[in-house]
Amino acid sequence: MTLKAIADFDEVVIQCHDAPDPDTIACGFALSRFLDERGVKVRLIYAGAQITKPNVVLMIKALAIPLEHVVDLPRPKMLITVDCQYGAGNVTRFECDRFAVFDHHRQEIPNADNLVIFPQLGSCSTLIWDLLRKENFDFAANAAVTTALVYGLTTDTLEGAESRHPLDRDLAEFAGADMALIKKLKNSALTMEDLRVVARALSSLQLIGAIGLLRSERCDPNLLGFACDVAKQVESFDCCAVYAPHNAGVKLSIRSSVRETRADELAAFITEGVGSGGGGAEKSGGYISLKALTGVSAERFITAKIEAYQSRYNVIDSRNHNVDFAAMPRYRKLPIPIGFAPTIDIFEDGEPICVRTLEGDIDTLASKEVYLMIGVEGEVYPIRKSRFEESYAVLPGQYSFNAEYEPTVISRRSGDKKSIIRSVKPCASKADIIIRAAPLARDVKVFSAWDAERYFSGKIGDYLAAPIGDFNDLYVVKGEIFHKTYELV
Numbered sequence: 001m002t003l004k005a006i007a008d009f010d011e012v013v014i015q016c017h018d019a020p021d022p023d024t025i026a027c028g029f030a031l032s033r034f035l036d037e038r039g040v041k042v043r044l045i046y047a048g049a050q051i052t053k054p055n056v057v058l059m060i061k062a063l064a065i066p067l068e069h070v071v072d073l074p075r076p077k078m079l080i081t082v083d084c085q086y087g088a089g090n091v092t093r094f095e096c097d098r099f100a101v102f103d104h105h106r107q108e109i110p111n112a113d114n115l116v117i118f119p120q121l122g123s124c125s126t127l128i129w130d131l132l133r134k135e136n137f138d139f140a141a142n143a144a145v146t147t148a149l150v151y152g153l154t155t156d157t158l159e160g161a162e163s164r165h166p167l168d169r170d171l172a173e174f175a176g177a178d179m180a181l182i183k184k185l186k187n188s189a190l191t192m193e194d195l196r197v198v199a200r201a202l203s204s205l206q207l208i209g210a211i212g213l214l215r216s217e218r219c220d221p222n223l224l225g226f227a228c229d230v231a232k233q234v235e236s237f238d239c240c241a242v243y244a245p246h247n248a249g250v251k252l253s254i255r256s257s258v259r260e261t262r263a264d265e266l267a268a269f270i271t272e273g274v275g276s277g278g279g280g281a282e283k284s285g286g287y288i289s290l291k292a293l294t295g296v297s298a299e300r301f302i303t304a305k306i307e308a309y310q311s312r313y314n315v316i317d318s319r320n321h322n323v324d325f326a327a328m329p330r331y332r333k334l335p336i337p338i339g340f341a342p343t344i345d346i347f348e349d350g351e352p353i354c355v356r357t358l359e360g361d362i363d364t365l366a367s368k369e370v371y372l373m374i375g376v377e378g379e380v381y382p383i384r385k386s387r388f389e390e391s392y393a394v395l396p397g398q399y400s401f402n403a404e405y406e407p408t409v410i411s412r413r414s415g416d417k418k419s420i421i422r423s424v425k426p427c428a429s430k431a432d433i434i435i436r437a438a439p440l441a442r443d444v445k446v447f448s449a450w451d452a453e454r455y456f457s458g459k460i461g462d463y464l465a466a467p468i469g470d471f472n473d474l475y476v477v478k479g480e481i482f483h484k485t486y487e488l489v
């Protein structure tokens with residue numbers, strides 16, 4: 001259901017979940033302002049225990065959020081649940097004529113009309129912000145809404161460390177939030193009891209291979225990141241994970257201290273099929289739906305996943321490997337049109353830039369020598385100009401882009417953002433590009449010649465490849481992309 005359609009109702013009730021956190025409150029507040037401006041009579045409510053958390057009490061007061069605590073509710077014509085799903089275990093079910101759901105957790109309830117659920121987002125605030133933007137909501141005239149949404153995102157993604165989607169990063173950088181207030185709220189999040197919760201979590205430590213696992217009782221999500229940050233500093237740990245009950249599932253925080261384990265990848269691996277997870281190489285987080293575990297305890301599930309993850313990978317470093325490429329079959333790259341953009345067409349020579357894509361952020365420099373490639377699936381990666389000229393021919397005409405998130409390039413100096421799309425031109429590989437490649441029989445982590453710190457993952461069925469003449473310039477191609485773009489010689 002669109003926001004416009006909701007604004008057609010005369011009266012709407014917006015309900016936060018029963019343990020209201022900044023994310024659910026921010027979403028309810030933002031939607032209530034939007035509907036109020038469109039002349040809808042709105043009530044913003046929650047049920048369950050009264051709010052006592054100091055940062056939440058302060059947030060409501062400082063931003064003048066009209067959140068009411070209710071026990072009963074006269075049957076509304078339209079009831080919207082935010083950051084939770086109507087009928088799920090963490091939100092009191094009130095009778096209503098119709099309901100709509102806006103959420104970023106895995107779907108917990110049967111299919112119904114009006115479910116707007118995006119588990120790939122780090123916060124529900126990101127979803128509501130993006131929808132309001134598309135309705136041309138006047139954020140400048142509603143600074144309290146902006147502040148609430150940025151704070152909602154901040155707490156759900158532990159200050160951005162666990163953000164999962166480029167839109168999360170876009171909201172984090174959105175101008176107009178009262179950062180002084182957010183700072184104050186961040187520093188009033190803990191009670192004395194919370195410190196005892198952390199102490200109990202730290203004493204639950206168990207070691208699975210080189211990964212430490214902590215269990216916490218239900219608590220403020222900030223505590224998970226805090227406990228994890230402490231535990232990961234233990235010398236023998238590659239990584240540390242902590243989990244705690246949260247909403248109708250389990251929230252997970254992960255911290256990595258070695259280059260061979262990306263925290264975001266481990267989070268995605270643990271939550272695959274049962275929730276969602278992501279973040280950065282060193283810090284990540286995720287959410288698991290208890291319903292999806294079908295009877296297995298969260299502890300057994302997470303333990304088994306961590307064990308499976310560690311026995312799964314071979315590490316290949318382009319600088320020092322013994323892969324026998326010479327024995328692999330030869331393939332020719334097909335001349336399929338893809339896109340490229342010289343970085344100096346986007347920013348000036350020497351500007352430090354960050355390329356924001358669906359797969360994550362890539363840091364590089366704008367330079368005459370560096371081009372960006374946009375592959376058949378919309379994936380973006382840097383390439384040296386010399387390698388580009390050897391391998392590709394520029395095509396006439398326009399490049400057309402179609403994907404979920406338009407890649408943007410951000411100056412790391414000024415914060416200026418530019419779309420990559422205007423600068424992209426079509427190209428195709430020259431007919432004589434021959435590589436050696438073979439499908440992977442085991443999952444791998446590949447450190448390419450480009451980046452000694454960040455690896456690419458390859459799964460069984462993907463291809464390990466290298467150009468003839470330089471077996472150190474090795475890379476991984478996803479199975480489905482490989483079959484579209486290469487032919488056997």
Ligand SMILES: [Mn+2]
Nearest residue numbers: 023083124156
């Ligand atoms: Mn949330």
